Amino acid sequence: MSYNIRTREEYTRSYQNSVEKKTEFWEGIAKEFTWFKPWNTVMNCDMKEASFKWFEGAKTNITFNSIDRHLERKSEQTAIIFEPNMPNEQATHISYSVLHKKVCKMANLLSEMGINKGDRVAIYLPMIPELAVSVLACARIGAVHSVIFAGFSSGALAARVNDSSCKMVITADGSFRGNKTIDLKGIVDEALTQCPCVEKVLVAERTMTQIKMKNNRDYFLKPLLEKASEKHEAVHMDAEDPLFILYTSGSTGKPKGMVHTTGGYMVYTAYTFNNVFAYEPNDVYWCTADIGWITGHSYIVYGPLLNGATTLMFEGVPSYPNPGRFWEVIDKYKVNQFYTAPTAIRALAKESIEHVNRYDLSSLKIIGTVGEPINEEAWQWYNTNIGKKKCPIVDTWWQTETGGILISPLPHISPQIPTFATNPLPGIEPVLMDENGNESNENDTVGKLCIKYPWPSIARTIWGDHKRYKETYFTAFPGYYFTGDGAKRNKDGMFRITGRVDDVIIVSGHNLGTAPIEDAINEHPMVAESAIVGFPHDIKGNALYGFVTLKELPDGNKNIKLEINKIISEKIGPIAKLDRIQFTSGLPKTRSGKIMRRILRKIAEGDFSNFGDISTLLNPEIVEEIKNGRV
Ligand code: WT7
Numbered sequence: 117m118s119y120n121i122r123t124r125e126e127y128t129r130s131y132q133n134s135v136e137k138k139t140e141f142w143e144g145i146a147k148e149f150t151w152f153k154p155w156n157t158v159m160n161c162d163m164k165e166a167s168f169k170w171f172e173g174a175k176t177n178i179t180f181n182s183i184d185r186h187l188e189r190k191s192e193q194t195a196i197i198f199e200p201n202m203p204n205e206q207a208t209h210i211s212y213s214v215l216h217k218k219v220c221k222m223a224n225l226l227s228e229m230g231i232n233k234g235d236r237v238a239i240y241l242p243m244i245p246e247l248a249v250s251v252l253a254c255a256r257i258g259a260v261h262s263v264i265f266a267g268f269s270s271g272a273l274a275a276r277v278n279d280s281s282c283k284m285v286i287t288a289d290g291s292f293r294g295n296k297t298i299d300l301k302g303i304v305d306e307a308l309t310q311c312p313c314v315e316k317v318l319v320a321e322r323t324m325t326q327i328k329m330k331n332n333r334d335y336f337l338k339p340l341l342e343k344a345s346e347k348h349e350a351v352h353m354d355a356e357d358p359l360f361i362l363y364t365s366g367s368t369g370k371p372k373g374m375v376h377t378t379g380g381y382m383v384y385t386a387y388t389f390n391n392v393f394a395y396e397p398n399d400v401y402w403c404t405a406d407i408g409w410i411t412g413h414s415y416i417v418y419g420p421l422l423n424g425a426t427t428l429m430f431e432g433v434p435s436y437p438n439p440g441r442f443w444e445v446i447d448k449y450k451v452n453q454f455y456t457a458p459t460a461i462r463a464l465a466k467e468s469i470e471h472v473n474r475y476d477l478s479s480l481k482i483i484g485t486v487g488e489p490i491n492e493e494a495w496q497w498y499n500t501n502i503g504k505k506k507c508p509i510v511d512t513w514w515q516t517e518t519g520g521i522l523i524s525p526l527p528h529i530s531p532q533i534p535t536f537a538t539n540p541l542p543g544i545e546p547v548l549m550d551e552n553g554n555e556s557n558e559n560d561t562v563g564k565l566c567i568k569y570p571w572p573s574i575a576r577t578i579w580g581d582h583k584r585y586k587e588t589y590f591t592a593f594p595g596y597y598f599t600g601d602g603a604k605r606n607k608d609g610m611f612r613i614t615g616r617v618d619d620v621i622i623v624s625g626h627n628l629g630t631a632p633i634e635d636a637i638n639e640h641p642m643v644a645e646s647a648i649v650g651f652p653h654d655i656k657g658n659a660l661y662g663f664v665t666l667k668e669l670p671d672g673n674k675n676i677k678l679e680i681n682k683i684i685s686e687k688i689g690p691i692a693k694l695d696r697i698q699f700t701s702g703l704p705k706t707r708s709g710k711i712m713r714r715i716l717r718k719i720a721e722g723d724f725s726n727f728g729d730i731s732t733l734l735n736p737e738i739v740e741e742i743k744n745g746r747v
Contacts, residue, residue: 134542161570166586170380171355179256180350182421201292201432220348222253233258238282242291243431246320258351262361265408271687274307281313290323294436301327355379364516365629373579380572388520389419394527399452402428410516440471447475455484457625465497484510487625495534513537519573536612565603566596621650636687651720659695661720
């Protein structure tokens with residue numbers, strides 16, 4: 117590929133070009149793809165207005181580029197390896213030509229079911245091939261996919277389906293996760309009692325459990341797909357037509373539906389996949405994320421397939437049937453690039469090293485991490501035991517909003533510095549902002565991480581709420597994209613991301629806004645008020661600590677803590693459950709009524725050393741009470 121970066125010189129030259137000749141730089145990369153009609157302008161962006169247009173006027177189709185484009189040379193090559201939850205179940209190898217047929221059939225079926233270009237389709241599926249096929253089929257007909265992680269509860273599913281008024285839900289009878297079977301269809305049925313927008317539900321059969329099917333609404337996929345034609349002409353999409361919506365949590369209870377569009381997202385994810393993972397033909401690449409998150413969208417489905425790669429989809433969990441599963445799968449398929457999350461690394465590092473040493477990991481060339489800052493201990497364990505000190509670690513920093521990786525080491529090019537994401541990729545200009553909102557241009561400094569110029573896969577808006585998009589990301593530092601993260605730049609200009617500086621807490625790599633969790637807690641009839649903060653946790657990175665004030669004292673028989681976690685599980689999902697709950701008679705507040713989370717955070721961490729100035733509090737005496745009641 118002409119856009120490969122494999123040497124330091126290539127990186128330096130590309131980076132320089134990307135800064136000095138932005139238009140030519142991105143145009144050169146975009147030319148690698150198939151466009152049905154060329155663009156009029158490469159970029160037309162305005163950070164102040166949060167308006168981003170790339171490759172305007174061009175027509176393309178990302179599924180065509182991910183599959184059809186490779187058929188001539190790679191039709192028999194494996195596109196997707198499906199490794200099931202149960203190790204004794206036969207794995208599936210889906211070649212590019214078979215994937216093409218499956219996606220065409222699904223595309224025809226969606227059209228027959230009344231889905232048109234621009235319609236929203238919710239996908240609530242486990243990590244089975246139907247998930248990738250549904251995503252690609254939506255994109256093929258121009259329907260906007262909204263994948264909702266299958267660990268979300270019925271309440272969270274309903275809120276997301278309604279927010280973008282999805283016409284259809286694609287789901288499964290159930291899902292397998294380790295030794296558990298989850299009743300997905302039951303969760304969908306419950307959600308849909310609140311979703312009048314949904315006309316049809318397609319059901320993949322995975323667990324073969326007994327489920328209810330509603331007449332004229334619910335249809336099993338298999339018989340319909342059998343009848344569908346395997347010929348389908350990909351719809352010509354405008355470069356700026358929406359490709360998908362993916363929800364992320366934010367500072368209010370309402371999830372933010374980040375909208376990504378077609379052309380820029382395609383160019384950027386393909387470019388970054390190729391270079392960050394130094395993917396070479398015939399490599400087997402494995403990212404352990406779920407397609408329900410952006411990592412799966414960009415680096416299980418689109419990025420790899422756009423490069424004609426072989427991408428592995430794993431249905432299960434790292435601990436089942438034993439904590440050697442990841443390493444077994446790497447050995448089984450001779451995986452060359454492996455990409456996972458710090459929380460998984462920490463959990464597996466706690467297990468006996470025998471689970472690793474039983475397997476041959478010598479196929480590995482590059483290992484990656486994503487989702488939260490990796491601590492030094494986990495980095496060293498990964499480097500020594502998995503990479504055997506010969507595989508570069510790519511600590512990739514990015515976000516749902518950025519569409520693709522922005523800051524990451526490039527293998528054999530960037531220095532290996534534990535916990536550092538090191539260099540920006542070509543086209544990305546990170547800056548650190550000081551207390552006064554000015555760029556700190558010196559090295560050896562810390563600040564709030566912003567990005568100075570747009571890149572092709574920046575989110576275009578929040579579905580239905582451009583004002584919120586602009587306010588959340590473009591007002592704190594006018595003219596810049598504000599990431600919500602803090603970062604450090606060392607004396608050599610290398611970046612290390614230190615963590616969120618806003619009210620998002622990352623638990624086991626899942627991005628959780630405090631507001632939706634507090635809203636859920638406050639639904640308990642006895643709760644007056646609540647505040648959530650994070651505290652360090654060995655495996656999860658952060659865990660949640662809730663400070664809750666009750667309206668009245670509970671009678672002895674009521675287990676309010678359990679009830680609170682039950683509500684959270686129902687409204688958001690088990691991932692958002694609190695590890696600790698403390699009842700208090702009040703919360704520390706400023707005179708304007710804002711909860712001082714800084715103090716709660718310190719108490720949760722068990723750090724009572726210095727609370728800073730608490731004289732501005734309305735109720736300074738509460739600090740002592742909360743401190744003494746720490747659980
Ligand atoms: C937040 C975005 C990007 C896909 C998965 C998460 C944190 C992500 C790193 C990293 C330190 C990281 C940031 C970011 N984060 N990668 N390599 N080092 N922090 O996507 O759910 O949108 O979360 O994850 O805090 O803002 P997301």
